[in-house]
Amino acid sequence: MIEDKNQSRTPISELGEFGLIDHLTKHFEVTQKSTIKSIGDDAAVLDFKSKQVVITTDLLVEHVHFDLSYMPLKHLGYKAMIANLSDVYAMNANATQVTIGIAISNRFPLEALEELYAGIETASKIYGVDVVGGDTTSSTTGLIISITAVGEVNKNDVVYRSGAKPNDLLVVTGDLGAAYMGLQILEREKEVFKVNPNNQPDLEPYTYIVERQLKPEARKDIVKLLKDLKVKPTSMIDISDGLSSEIIHLCKQSEVGAVLYENKIPLDPQVISTCEEFNIDSTTIALNGGEDYELLMTISQEDFPKIKGNPNLTVIGYMTEKDQGMHLITRSEALIPLIAKGWNALKDQ
Ligand SMILES: [Mg+2]
Numbered sequence: 001m002i003e004d005k006n007q008s009r010t011p012i013s014e015l016g017e018f019g020l021i022d023h024l025t026k027h028f029e030v031t032q033k034s035t036i037k038s039i040g041d042d043a044a045v046l047d048f049k050s051k052q053v054v055i056t057t058d059l060l061v062e063h064v065h066f067d068l069s070y071m072p073l074k075h076l077g078y079k080a081m082i083a084n085l086s087d088v089y090a091m092n093a094n095a096t097q098v099t100i101g102i103a104i105s106n107r108f109p110l111e112a113l114e115e116l117y118a119g120i121e122t123a124s125k126i127y128g129v130d131v132v133g134g135d136t137t138s139s140t141t142g143l144i145i146s147i148t149a150v151g152e153v154n155k156n157d158v159v160y161r162s163g164a165k166p167n168d169l170l171v172v173t174g175d176l177g178a179a180y181m182g183l184q185i186l187e188r189e190k191e192v193f194k195v196n197p198n199n200q201p202d203l204e205p206y207t208y209i210v211e212r213q214l215k216p217e218a219r220k221d222i223v224k225l226l227k228d229l230k231v232k233p234t235s236m237i238d239i240s241d242g243l244s245s246e247i248i249h250l251c252k253q254s255e256v257g258a259v260l261y262e263n264k265i266p267l268d269p270q271v272i273s274t275c276e277e278f279n280i281d282s283t284t285i286a287l288n289g290g291e292d293y294e295l296l297m298t299i300s301q302e303d304f305p306k307i308k309g310n311p312n313l314t315v316i317g318y319m320t321e322k323d324q325g326m327h328l329i330t331r332s333e334a335l336i337p338l339i340a341k342g343w344n345a346l347k348d349q
Pocket of ligand 1: 090237238240
């Protein structure tokens with residue numbers, strides 16, 4: 001479906017390990033004040049002065065986390081960055097540096113790695129993070145990407161999963177379920193392509209959801225918005241595995257319960273129409289689909305006037321005492337216990 005238009009294939013062995021790193025990283029610029037020494041020594045040197053430092057790592061494995069038959073390498077590089085940066089923003093921190101580890105089998109030529117790094121570079125520019133190190137090595141099977149992201153935050157601004165209190169409002173950014181439905185479209189088109197390689201898929205009705213799958217964004221803007229609104233969430237987490245399991249994480253770590261209203265969950269019209277087409281329930285997808293990279297937070301009721309009417313922030317429920325459990329209130333006002341499925345589990349059904 002997505003053809004490899006780049007026909008030249010330079011074996012990676014032609015450059016050697018150090019030549020390869022130089023070649024892939026030569027365009028990377030240093031923009032963060034905290035980066036004292038970037039690529040080129042045994043290790044990077046960072047200076048955060050009085051700030052606290054957050055660090056997070058993600059590992060992506062071909063055939064487990066991504067499928068290169070519909071995920072162009074440039075998008076994969078971009079998305080791998082987004083998944084990590086999203087975790088930094090979920091701490092209410094500003095992402096500043098990343099290191100990139102890649103293992104590749106010899107079926108990938110240099111041009112493929114250039115594509116991957118082009119996506120990484122695009123994300124680093126858009127999000128203002130420095131690529132300060134990394135490693136490349138060979139793999140006997142597929143492609144493996146490990147990114148470590150570093151961020152900075154004022155000591156009093158850091159937000160954990162554990163601070164939610166009963167009666168706090170449960171708030172989510174953006175809309176949910178689109179990345180999962182985009183994946184369904186891409187997988188359907190992959191099957192069509194296998195049968196008829198000349199078939200040109202019409203993705204026009206699905207542009208938003210396919211983009212949410214192939215080129216998601218992390219909510220750096222929300223960290224700034226919360227600061228501007230003078231709202232410090234009492235707890236926060238990014239939505240990588242689906243709303244349901246993220247609510248459960250907040251509840252468990254904060255020792256509270258939660259009530260979520262089905263009719264408040266923000267859904268894009270394309271998610272609703274595609275769910276109808278696939279004959280699946282859009283609430284199930286919002287609860288259990290993954291990779292939306294939105295932020296889920298709890299805020300004190302006192303802060304409600306500051307967020308009221310903001311199009312980026314939707315109140316979807318509230319926190320309760322722990323012994324009241326975690327429930328969804330459906331449109332027909334039935335009370336259903338929330339369970340964690342996660343999108344991988346959903347895929348296996
Ligand atoms: Mg996370």
